Every structure is written in C-alpha cells, then in structure tokens.
Amino acid sequence: MSVSKILSLLMVLISISLIVLSGTYNPHNYVMTFSRGEIKSVALNLRAGESESITLKGTDTFTFYIMNESKYNSIENGNFTGSLYVNTTSDESLVFTAPGSGVYYLVIANVNTPGFLQVSVDYGSHNGMYLLISGVLLFVASILVLVYDILNFKQEPVSFDTVCPNCGTKVSKSWHYCPNCRYILKGDDDEQ
Ligand SMILES: [Zn+2]
Secondary structure (H helix, E strand, O other), X not given: OXXXXXXXXXXXXXXXXXXXXXXHOOOEEEEEEEOOOOEXXXXXXXXXXXXXXXXXXXXXXXXXXXXXXXXXXXXXXXXXXXXXXEEEEEEEEEEXXXXXXXXXXXXXEOOOOOOOEEEEEEEOOHHHHHHHHHHHHHHHHHHHHHHHHHHHHHOOOOOOOEEOOOOOOEEOOOOOEOOOOOOEOOOHHHOO
C-alpha cells in the first residue's frame, strides 16, 4: 500500500469523524424552567465581531434580551432599557454578532406566563458548522489524493527488455533512441 493511499484513507476516516461529530456536537443545548416573573441568564464571552447563533423555543411566550455586562448589572435596579436586542416570542432564532469584546448576557424572562414555562436553549451551534465544513473539505482533499495516487499508479514502470546494440546500455524495446549514445533503436516504419 502506497503512502498516498494510507494518507487518503486516514484523511477519509478523520473527515467522516468530523462530519459525524458536527451533527451531534453542541455543548450548549439545554432546557430552562421558569416560574412566573422569573429571570435567568446565560453569559457569553465573545470577541469583537464574533457571532453566536441562538435558538430558543418556549412552551409559551417569554421575553428575550441580549445585554452587555453593564446593562446586565443594572437589571437589579429593574432597568431593562438599553438592551442590544429585545423580543417577546415563543420561538426565537437569531445570529448575534458582538459589537465589541466582552461578556454578553442572554436574558430570558417569564413575564406573563402563569405556572411553569420551559424554554429550550441552543447556542454555539456554529462550532458544529466549522466541524462540518472542515470534514467536507478534508473529504474532498482525500479524494484528490486518491485520484492522484491512481493516476500515478497507471504510469507503468519502464521495463528494460533489451540492450542498445551500439553501447550496451539497458533500453526498452519501445524506445526509438538510446538515451546514452542516441543510436536509433527502431525506425518510424517499424512501430508495433
Ligand atoms: Zn547506445
């Protein structure tokens, strides 16, 4: 087995692992339960320009805020104004891009729903997307390595089946000239 075959096999195995992993990999997927009036938050540490995809699904209506750290700290005073994002919904799906580096808070509040409200929280799934893209790219690369290997393999090795009658260098019957002394081994008329 050639080195490139082993390499491409290895790449296929890694790429399949990445693709499988990307479908299941999500470190941040859980359900939160709220009584009426309850507020819960998730802190995200993001770099400037970094995006986070967020999906929330509630059993009933909830209010969702995204705040920076200073706004979040002012919630204690009952102040919800100045949030970067506000929506009252039972189904939220968005991509949040951090305007600057820092800690951002995803704040979920059960303002109106009596009894218990459950919200399934899902974020950070873009990590899985990176895994999927790397897996697919690696798979394509492994195919290219395999194709390169097959094409190379088709070049048949030269067989030195005779010697030059002029200088004695090992040559192939299919050659027209001796590479050593340029002696004509066969004319154009006696092909095949
Ligand atoms: Zn020769």
